[in-house]
Amino acid sequence: MSKKLIKICPKCKSTDISPDLSVQSYAQGSFFNQYKCNDCGYNGQFFPEVNEKELKKTSKK
Numbered sequence: 001m002s003k004k005l006i007k008i009c010p011k012c013k014s015t016d017i018s019p020d021l022s023v024q025s026y027a028q029g030s031f032f033n034q035y036k037c038n039d040c041g042y043n044g045q046f047f048p049e050v051n052e053k054e055l056k057k058t059s060k061k
Contacts, residue, residue, distance in 0.1 A: 009037035
């Protein structure tokens with residue numbers, strides 16, 4: 001059984017993450033590895049991935 005990893009925002013801990021397809025990320029040359037948090041607006045390359053089970057455990061606290 002493979003573990004499902006989910007990206008989380010390092011700023012607000014949201015899981016509502018999507019690829020950043022903006023003109024700015026394209027101009028920076030990081031079009032394919034930029035992500036954006038749809039909750040707080042944070043964008044960047046570093047979005048940690050956590051195991052789905054661990055995410056559920058921490059969100060209950």
